[in-house]
Amino acid sequence: MAARLTVELGQEDFRDVMARVAASLVVISARLGTGFRGLTATSLVSISAEPPLVLVGLERVTVTRDGVVEGKAFNVSVLTRSQEFIAERFAGRAPAVAAAWNDIPHHLGANGIPLIDGCAAWLECRLVHVYEAGDHDICVGEVENAVKGTGEPLILWDRSFWTLR
Ligand SMILES: Cc1cc2nc3c(=O)[nH]c(=O)nc-3n(C[C@H](O)[C@H](O)[C@H](O)COP(=O)(O)O)c2cc1C
Numbered sequence: 001m002a003a004r005l006t007v008e009l010g011q012e013d014f015r016d017v018m019a020r021v022a023a024s025l026v027v028i029s030a031r032l033g034t035g036f037r038g039l040t041a042t043s044l045v046s047i048s049a050e051p052p053l054v055l056v057g058l059e060r061v062t063v064t065r066d067g068v069v070e071g072k073a074f075n076v077s078v079l080t081r082s083q084e085f086i087a088e089r090f091a092g093r094a095p096a097v098a099a100a101w102n103d104i105p106h107h108l109g110a111n112g113i114p115l116i117d118g119c120a121a122w123l124e125c126r127l128v129h130v131y132e133a134g135d136h137d138i139c140v141g142e143v144e145n146a147v148k149g150t151g152e153p154l155i156l157w158d159r160s161f162w163t164l165r
Contacts, residue, residue, distance in 0.1 A: 030067030035099025040091035077116035080151030081163035
């Protein structure tokens with residue numbers, strides 16, 4: 001099946017089509033050893049209300065995925081339109097973030113994992129399932145704390161950042 005897809009539908013064609021799907025930008029954060037890790041993601045999906053579950057697709061080679069699996073927990077910070085530079089930094093496209101997150105305005109959740117200040121929303125999750133899916137792992141988290149913030153969302157569409165209006 002995968003071979004047929006590769007022949008009939010190139011990876012670039014697939015990426016081009018998926019670029020037309022708008023998605024909210026979030027930062028997934030985790031503890032790793034004595035420090036913190038985080039990555040920019042668009043793969044957050046709300047799954048279940050009872051119990052409250054979300055999933056995020058994490059590329060298996062990322063350090064943040066290692067932190068999530070090791071620590072069995074992750075947090076989600078939903079970025080706003082004024083946080084493009086934070087999205088670039090956690091995507092590895094701007095200066096890297098040190099393990100102490102000292103130049104990222106943040107606070108710690110009850111689980112000891114950082115949440116970025118000034119976001120549209122925050123989630124604290126306990127990792128309950130990991131499913132392999134191609135080059136990513138689908139990490140399912142049970143939401144232990146969910147907080148509303150303010151501000152308009154940062155949206156990815158057609159490979160560019162957008163916001164509402
Ligand atoms: C717009 C955008 C969306 C992204 N979405 C995801 C995602 O959903 N899952 C993922 O694993 N990586 C995603 N990435 C890539 C990670 O942010 C990137 O690989 C990061 O540098 C990994 O960091 P780490 O290895 O330090 O954990 C995305 C990048 C960008 C720019």
